[in-house]
Amino acid sequence: MSHTLFLGLGRMGAPMARLHAEAFETHVFDVFPDAVSAVVEGSSARPVADLVSEGADVDVVILMLPTSRHVEDALTGEGALLERLPAGSLVIDMGSSEPGSTRSLAAAAGERGVDYVDAPVSGGIAKAETGELTIMAGGTDDAVARAMPHLETVGNSIVHVGPAGAGHAAKALNNLVSATNIAAATEAVLIAKHFGIEPAAMIEVLNASTGMSQATQVKFPQHILPGTYASKFAYDLMLKDMGIARRMADEVGFAPVTGAAFDTLSEGRSALGEHADHTEIARVYTRTTGISIDEGHAR
Missing domain, CATH: 1.10.1040.10 (N-(1-d-carboxylethyl)-l-norvaline Dehydrogenase; domain 2)
Known part of the structure; x- marks a missing residue:
């Protein structure tokens, strides 16, 4: 059964993952197991022990990672998650990444038939907990439209600002x-x-x-x-x-x-x-x- 994979459960990612799990089947992963346990406890999210087996049943990946290097590593590095995603999947990078890296990753995703949206957030932890974040989305019209139901679980002000990289x-x-x-x-x-x-x-x-x-x-x-x-x-x-x-x-x-x-x-x-x-x-x-x-x- 297809599901969303949510990566990155820090101060912002954890409350966002909990809210997303209320609307979509959501599997969560973080390099710190305690962060996974804290999100799973009291929410509908399901834990992922490692990313090796993830990919075939994933239709949406949401990343809330610290830097572009972490995003690149998750998608094209040793984990190479992008290579295991089926065509027609959607990747949403909600961290604060570098626009140039985002454009390159979006192009690589497009070659595999995967939509890519950069959707960083503003509003801090308080608004992450209430689902009232401001979100700046970059990507094609179709990709952003696909991402919108997921973005609406955590944000109440969502602006499509331009092509891939424009959000970041x-x-x-x-x-x-x-x-x-x-x-x-x-x-x-x-x-x-x-x-x-x-x-x-x-x-x-x-x-x-x-x-x-x-x-x-x-x-x-x-x-x-x-x-x-x-x-x-x-x-x-x-x-x-x-x-x-x-x-x-x-x-x-x-x-x-x-x-x-x-x-x-x-x-x-x-x-x-x-x-x-x-x-x-x-x-x-x-x-x-x-x-x-x-x-x-x-x-």
Whole structure:
């Protein structure tokens, strides 16, 4: 009996797999057996011990893996899952992969009669748990239409942004803007404090004015000003996405803001701890200037 194979059960993948299993027969796999057990317990998902026997009965593969290298390894590397999928199957990559790799994999899938859609997500763990993610889909019209029922199990805002690779491009650019907004707002708040304006007051001004952004509305009041820095999106994953956007920008030839933001936040990474949250962008500035803006002060 055909089924969906869901690979990657991390912080985002686990709740997404549970929701998908409510609508479709879903078999789940992760390199960490405990992650598989945690998803299977209390859900309709079925465990997969290894990928060697998977393929013939799979009609849809959903990947929620950390990088393009992991996706390539699963599909064309030692596991070579793509070679074992029957013609007419559908692959949906929902992680944050590199657009160039995605285009190559989509072409290889097409040669085998397999549809390929890149459908990265935005919204964080909270929206992954409620099925309210924003999804940026790349692929042919027919492939995205086939993927839509699966995407709708985890997202409530789904935009078909273009051909294969376009979804991953859009995700990287979104995260570039998100990180740059945090950095710009942090600079404004630091300068404001130097001139006698309290951080909370400056954020209130920005949120009532044209400087408003998701950074000022959510990241500052919930994570930066209280000093909790607990958005659960890693600084290193943010840098990975910004790096993808930076390489895309290099092809355009003129994107000075992109370059400055990426270089500043990359250089500031060494000032943070091992498992830094991406909202700790504010700490990079605090440690450089000595001006604290969170309630816990610089650490």
